[in-house]
Amino acid sequence: MSSDFYRSSILPFAAIIIKICRAYTNSQEDFEDYYQEVCLQLWRSKDNFKGNSEWSTWVYRIALNVCLTLLKKKKKHTHQYFASDSLPDEVSIENHAFSNESLNKLYEAIRHLSEVDRAVILLYLDEKTYQEIADITGTNANNIGVRIKRIKERLKKLLDGKIN
Amino acid sequence: MEKSIEMIWKEGFLKNEDIVIPKINDLYNQKSKNIIDKIIRMMKINNVVLIVFAISLLIYTLIFKIPVILGIFLFFLFITQAIYATIQINNVPDIDKNQNSYLYLKSFHSWLKGQISRYMILSKFFYPTCVLSASLILWFSEGREEIIEKLYNQFPDMIFIYGIPLYLILVVLLACILVFIFSEKVYKWDINLVYGRVFKKLEEIISDMEELRN
Numbered sequence: 001m002s003s004d005f006y007r008s009s010i011l012p013f014a015a016i017i018i019k020i021c022r023a024y025t026n027s028q029e030d031f032e033d034y035y036q037e038v039c040l041q042l043w044r045s046k047d048n049f050k051g052n053s054e055w056s057t058w059v060y061r062i063a064l065n066v067c068l069t070l071l072k073k074k075k076k077h078t079h080q081y082f083a084s085d086s087l088p089d090e091v092s093i094e095n096h097a098f099s100n101e102s103l104n105k106l107y108e109a110i111r112h113l114s115e116v117d118r119a120v121i122l123l124y125l126d127e128k129t130y131q132e133i134a135d136i137t138g139t140n141a142n143n144i145g146v147r148i149k150r151i152k153e154r155l156k157k158l159l160d161g162k163i164n
Numbered sequence: 165m166e167k168s169i170e171m172i173w174k175e176g177f178l179k180n181e182d183i184v185i186p187k188i189n190d191l192y193n194q195k196s197k198n199i200i201d202k203i204i205r206m207m208k209i210n211n212v213v214l215i216v217f218a219i220s221l222l223i224y225t226l227i228f229k230i231p232v233i234l235g236i237f238l239f240f241l242f243i244t245q246a247i248y249a250t251i252q253i254n255n256v257p258d259i260d261k262n263q264n265s266y267l268y269l270k271s272f273h274s275w276l277k278g279q280i281s282r283y284m285i286l287s288k289f290f291y292p293t294c295v296l297s298a299s300l301i302l303w304f305s306e307g308r309e310e311i312i313e314k315l316y317n318q319f320p321d322m323i324f325i326y327g328i329p330l331y332l333i334l335v336v337l338l339a340c341i342l343v344f345i346f347s348e349k350v351y352k353w354d355i356n357l358v359y360g361r362v363f364k365k366l367e368e369i370i371s372d373m374e375e376l377r378n
Contacts, residue, residue, distance in 0.1 A: 006191070014185045015177070032186045037197050039188060045261050058262055065261045065268045068369060069199055069362070097184075103176030106169060115365070116372040119265065125173040138266025139376035147376060155169055 005046065010039055013059045019126065020060070022097055023110050023118045024067040031097070037070055038063045060128075060136050064119050109158040113151060120144065121151045199362055200272065203279065204256055211249045218242035221297070230304040238297050245290060252282065266373045273366050280355060287351040292340040299336040303328070 010017075021034040042062050049058055098104055110118055116137070123133045130148075134141035167175075177183070196202070218239045225235025259271050315329050316322060323330040356363075 006188075011185070015183050018183055018185065019177070033197060035186045036188050036191060036194065040191055040194065040196055041198065041261055043192065048260060048262055061264065061268075062261050064265050065263075066198065068265060068269060069272060069366070070197055098176055100172075100176040102167065102172045106172045106176070114372055115369045116376065120376075125170065136264060137373065137376070138264030138268075139373055140378070143376050143378075152169060159169070 005043060006039065009046070009055065010042060010059075013056055016056060016059050016126070017063050020063040020067055020122055022107055023122055024070075024115070026111065028097075034067055034070060038066045041066050057132070057136065060123065064136065068115055068119070105159060106155070109155050112158055113154065117147070117151050117154075120147055121155070124148050124151075199359070200256075200259060200275070203276075204253060207249060207253050211246050211253070214242050214246040214249065218246065221301075224301070225304075228305060230301060234300055234304065238300075241293055241297070245286070248286065252279070266370070266377065269366060269370050269373070273370060276359075276363070276366075280351075284348050284351050287347045288344055291343040291347045291350070295339050295343050296336065299339075303332075 017035055017038050021031050021038065025031040025034050042059065045062060049055070097107070110121060113121065119137055120133060120139075123136060128136070130141045130144040133139075133144050195205070218241075221242065222235045222239040224230070225232055225238075256275075259268065259275060261268060263271065312329060315331065319331065325333060
């Protein structure tokens with residue numbers, strides 16, 4: 001990969017990739033693998049970008065599509081973790097990705113959601129409109145609002161009492 | 165007071181220095197972990213193995229004085245499969261990762277299913293061919309006389325067809341039929357072992373998205 005492309009087209013959008021990859025991974029090692037794969041696929045598909053949408057929308061799409069189909073075995077403890085329907089009192093050291101404790105808790109709750117719900121809520125939190133969310137995920141904008149309401153309720157239940 | 169998730173998100177990402185960007189080195193030369201790229205890599209490796217195997221068989225028949233016509237036949241048999249696999253690799257569509265997630269997952273899923281069904285058909289012929297090749301090579305190897313003698317002592321009334329004991333023909337034939345019948349099951353089991361989790365996950369995501377589309 002040319003470092004120019006990385007510096008000019010990926011680094012300014014790294015936050016988008018990080019936000020998405022964090023929601024689909026449970027360890028620093030997985031996160032770095034996912035981040036790298038998204039960057040690699042962005043570079044590989046750069047010639048297909050025709051400018052019909054914003055570059056940031058392109059980054060969202062590639063990042064989500066890569067995260068949804070990446071072949072990486074989850075660690076054993078991850079399955080046990082997902083089996084539970086409540087958050088642990090403390091965020092595991094591995095998931096201490098951000099200095100903001102509430103954000104770490106929120107991410108832990110987001111990881112309890114289904115893959116599709118994670119995509120929807122991440123886009124919503126990044127202030128995408130219902131139409132944009134529907135365009136990126138390929139769903140129906142009319143259903144997005146209802147789904148977001150449900151996801152927020154579930155997140156609230158998961159987070160109840162965990163964040164002040 | 166309890167914060168809304170929107171507030172937590174905003175506050176959490178307020179300071180950009182909080183976002184630590186992972187270091188990546190020599191990214192372009194790193195292997196992709198994406199399932200499509202991984203399957204293509206596996207197909208290419210299989211192809212190389214087939215070609216090496218075909219050449220080795222030919223050399224083996226020449227060195228060990230096994231009828232060269234058999235070596236040539238097996239060589240072309242495996243090379244034909246290698247050519248078929250090459251066509252498959254060249255026909256791999258460049259699945260556009262910029263499609264919306266639903267279309268991307270759908271095209272990815274149908275590509276995977278197509279590959280598996282094609283390889284399932286191929287395996288129906290590939291596995292029996294391997295059994296037949298191994299049997300023929302064993303038959304023409306040294307020690308054949310010894311085997312026949314042992315069999316003859318055991319079954320004095322044994323019938324020979326073109327100098328080959330009927331029992332041996334039946335055993336090889338049975339093995340080929342069994343392998344032919346169970347090849348699909350073996351292939352499915354093999355694929356499920358490696359990609360089962362991904363298939364299940366894909367199907368779940370697609371059905372969840374379909375619910376959101378309707």
